[in-house]
Amino acid sequence: MKSIPARAARASISALLDLAEAGESTLIIRNSKPAAMIGPVPSRENSYAFDPEEVRWYRVHGARHKIGFLGAANAAFLALPRDRRARVLDDLAAVAIGGPVLVLPASS
Secondary structure, three states, X not given: OXXXXXXXXXXXXXXXXXXXXXXXXXXXXXXXXEEEEEOOOOOHHHOOOOOHHHEEEEEOOOOOOEEEEEOHXXXXXXXXXXXXXXXXXXXXXXXXXXXXXXXOOOOO
Protein backbone atom coordinates (compact mmCIF):
# COMPACT_ATOMS: atom_id res chain seq x y z
CA MET A 1 0.00 0.00 0.00
CA LYS A 2 1.22 3.43 -0.93
CA SER A 3 1.16 6.33 1.56
CA ILE A 4 1.08 10.03 0.75
CA PRO A 5 0.95 13.28 2.77
CA ALA A 6 -2.46 15.01 2.91
CA ARG A 7 -1.22 18.06 1.00
CA ALA A 8 0.06 15.91 -1.86
CA ALA A 9 -3.18 13.89 -1.83
CA ARG A 10 -5.20 17.06 -2.22
CA ALA A 11 -3.07 18.08 -5.20
CA SER A 12 -3.30 14.67 -6.90
CA ILE A 13 -6.77 13.39 -6.04
CA SER A 14 -7.51 12.39 -9.66
CA ALA A 15 -4.44 10.18 -9.81
CA LEU A 16 -5.33 8.62 -6.45
CA LEU A 17 -8.85 7.86 -7.68
CA ASP A 18 -7.39 6.27 -10.82
CA LEU A 19 -5.20 4.06 -8.61
CA ALA A 20 -8.23 3.10 -6.51
CA GLU A 21 -10.16 2.14 -9.63
CA ALA A 22 -7.18 -0.02 -10.62
CA GLY A 23 -7.40 -1.82 -7.25
CA GLU A 24 -4.64 -0.05 -5.29
CA SER A 25 -5.21 1.54 -1.87
CA THR A 26 -3.48 4.71 -0.70
CA LEU A 27 -3.03 5.76 2.92
CA ILE A 28 -3.21 9.52 3.53
CA ILE A 29 -0.96 10.85 6.30
CA ARG A 30 -1.64 14.07 8.22
CA ASN A 31 0.58 15.33 11.04
CA SER A 32 2.61 12.11 10.86
CA LYS A 33 -0.49 9.99 11.56
CA PRO A 34 -2.75 7.96 9.26
CA ALA A 35 -5.82 10.10 8.54
CA ALA A 36 -7.72 8.36 5.72
CA MET A 37 -7.54 5.72 3.06
CA ILE A 38 -8.56 5.89 -0.56
CA GLY A 39 -9.12 2.48 -2.07
CA PRO A 40 -11.23 0.42 -4.41
CA VAL A 41 -14.93 0.03 -3.73
CA PRO A 42 -15.77 -3.56 -2.76
CA SER A 43 -17.53 -5.60 -5.41
CA ARG A 44 -21.29 -5.74 -5.14
CA GLU A 45 -21.36 -9.23 -3.61
CA ASN A 46 -18.83 -8.14 -0.94
CA SER A 47 -20.27 -4.69 -0.45
CA TYR A 48 -21.18 -3.28 2.92
CA ALA A 49 -24.72 -4.08 3.92
CA PHE A 50 -26.30 -1.13 5.67
CA ASP A 51 -29.63 0.50 6.06
CA PRO A 52 -29.67 3.93 4.38
CA GLU A 53 -31.67 5.15 7.37
CA GLU A 54 -28.57 4.57 9.55
CA VAL A 55 -26.54 7.16 7.64
CA ARG A 56 -26.29 10.58 9.29
CA TRP A 57 -25.75 13.18 6.56
CA TYR A 58 -24.06 16.54 7.11
CA ARG A 59 -23.95 19.57 4.84
CA VAL A 60 -20.86 21.73 4.74
CA HIS A 61 -21.44 25.46 4.23
CA GLY A 62 -20.40 26.35 0.71
CA ALA A 63 -19.92 22.72 -0.35
CA ARG A 64 -21.90 21.13 -3.13
CA HIS A 65 -22.18 17.60 -1.74
CA LYS A 66 -23.16 16.04 1.57
CA ILE A 67 -20.93 14.02 3.88
CA GLY A 68 -22.45 10.88 5.43
CA PHE A 69 -21.31 8.86 8.43
CA LEU A 70 -22.56 5.36 9.12
CA GLY A 71 -23.11 3.88 12.58
CA ALA A 72 -19.91 3.71 14.64
CA ALA A 73 -18.18 6.18 12.31
CA ASN A 74 -20.82 8.77 13.21
CA ALA A 75 -20.45 8.02 16.92
CA ALA A 76 -16.67 8.53 16.66
CA PHE A 77 -17.20 11.72 14.64
CA LEU A 78 -19.61 13.13 17.24
CA ALA A 79 -17.12 12.33 20.02
CA LEU A 80 -14.64 14.80 18.49
CA PRO A 81 -14.51 18.40 19.73
CA ARG A 82 -16.64 20.80 17.68
CA ASP A 83 -13.70 22.56 15.99
CA ARG A 84 -12.17 19.20 14.99
CA ARG A 85 -15.53 18.05 13.52
CA ALA A 86 -15.66 21.24 11.44
CA ARG A 87 -12.15 20.57 10.10
CA VAL A 88 -13.02 16.94 9.27
CA LEU A 89 -16.13 18.03 7.36
CA ASP A 90 -14.16 20.72 5.50
CA ASP A 91 -11.48 18.19 4.52
CA LEU A 92 -14.05 15.65 3.33
CA ALA A 93 -15.96 18.33 1.42
CA ALA A 94 -12.74 19.17 -0.44
CA VAL A 95 -12.64 15.54 -1.61
CA ALA A 96 -16.36 15.31 -2.42
CA ILE A 97 -16.02 16.71 -5.93
CA GLY A 98 -17.79 13.94 -7.85
CA GLY A 99 -20.58 13.25 -5.37
CA PRO A 100 -21.41 12.72 -1.72
CA VAL A 101 -18.88 11.03 0.58
CA LEU A 102 -19.94 8.17 2.86
CA VAL A 103 -17.66 7.34 5.82
CA LEU A 104 -17.98 3.73 6.95
CA PRO A 105 -16.91 2.40 10.33
CA ALA A 106 -13.60 0.56 10.40
CA SER A 107 -14.01 -3.18 10.05
CA SER A 108 -12.89 -5.22 13.03
